[in-house]
Amino acid sequence: MTFIKLEGLTKQFGGLTAVNNVDFEIEKGKITAIIGPNGAGKSTFFNVISGFHQPTAGTILFEEQDITKLPSHKVARLGIARTFQTTHLFEQSSVIDNVIVGHRLRTKSNLLDAILRTAREKREHREAYEKAMEVLSFVGLTELANHPVATISQENKKRVAIALALATSPKVIFLDEPAAGINPDETDGLAELMKKMVDNGMTVCIIEHKMQMIMDIADRILVLNHGSKIAEGTPDEIKNNPTVIEAYLGGELVAEIS
Ligand code: ADP
Ligand code: MG
Numbered sequence: 102m103t104f105i106k107l108e109g110l111t112k113q114f115g116g117l118t119a120v121n122n123v124d125f126e127i128e129k130g131k132i133t134a135i136i137g138p139n140g141a142g143k144s145t146f147f148n149v150i151s152g153f154h155q156p157t158a159g160t161i162l163f164e165e166q167d168i169t170k171l172p173s174h175k176v177a178r179l180g181i182a183r184t185f186q187t188t189h190l191f192e193q194s195s196v197i198d199n200v201i202v203g204h205r206l207r208t209k210s211n212l213l214d215a216i217l218r219t220a221r222e223k224r225e226h227r228e229a230y231e232k233a234m235e236v237l238s239f240v241g242l243t244e245l246a247n248h249p250v251a252t253i254s255q256e257n258k259k260r261v262a263i264a265l266a267l268a269t270s271p272k273v274i275f276l277d278e279p280a281a282g283i284n285p286d287e288t289d290g291l292a293e294l295m296k297k298m299v300d301n302g303m304t305v306c307i308i309e310h311k312m313q314m315i316m317d318i319a320d321r322i323l324v325l326n327h328g329s330k331i332a333e334g335t336p337d338e339i340k341n342n343p344t345v346i347e348a349y350l351g352g353e354l355v356a357e358i359s
Pocket of ligand 2: 186
């Protein structure tokens with residue numbers, strides 16, 4: 102069964118075509134990387150797949166179900182999670198409270214339930230707490246669960262953002278530049294975390310500019326340029342692809358990975 106299949110995926114903003122007629126398949130249980138220069142349409146590509154934007158044209162099939170027109174909360178319920186390029190955490194709240202709030206925003210208790218402290222509300226709160234502890238353990242933050250976010254390192258904030266996405270028990274997680282703004286050692290730690298997700302049965306899609314990391318962990322790479330797919334393949338195929346070298350960073354890409 103095809104896991105995620107994109108056909109003719111297109112997103113226009115007014116006269117600008119941010120994603121242009123992209124055909125692509127995302128394989129289950131693999132790490133897929135989306136690379137390309139700034140403004141290539143990578144974040145928009147994620148926004149469209151996760152239902153934050155409606156595509157202008159094309160179809161999105163998830164486990165052979167057409168999800169093209171589903172809103173983001175329904176897409177999330179099917180098991181597609183994402184992080185954002187900039188995640189706004191509540192800096193004064195604890196790590197675990199951030200994860201619980203993130204999880205609860207995706208669950209169903211309504212306000213009346215919360216006020217009346219109904220049995221369902223209490224149960225959902227307990228479940229959210231347990232789930233939050235489970236995902237914090239997964240990302241390596243158990244010890245910091247009760248620390249205010251403001252006091253933890255940049256790398257650990259990235260881990261909290263990932264924990265928020267993991268709290269919905271996704272089948273696939275889309276990570277938008279998870280290693281931006283952190284140092285190489287911390288980047289290695291995040292790469293390990295991505296491999297761990299795959300080892301635990303998840304599928305990972307990642308946008309990242311850190312080429313060495315991508316070349317190390319990706320099974321497959323999609324290259325976007327001006328919204329269009331200019332190449333796809335294994336890391337070896339991509340780094341030797343003349344079109345990619347010419348269009349995307351050229352010498353910079355070659356220098357970083359050789
Ligand atoms: P990338 O993530 O590859 O840097 P983006 O997907 O963020 O690229 O942006 C692709 C293009 O689409 C850019 O020209 C950007 O300005 C435009 N764009 C992205 N989001 C919007 C939006 N919500 N409204 C209008 N234009 C947008
Ligand atoms: Mg982006």
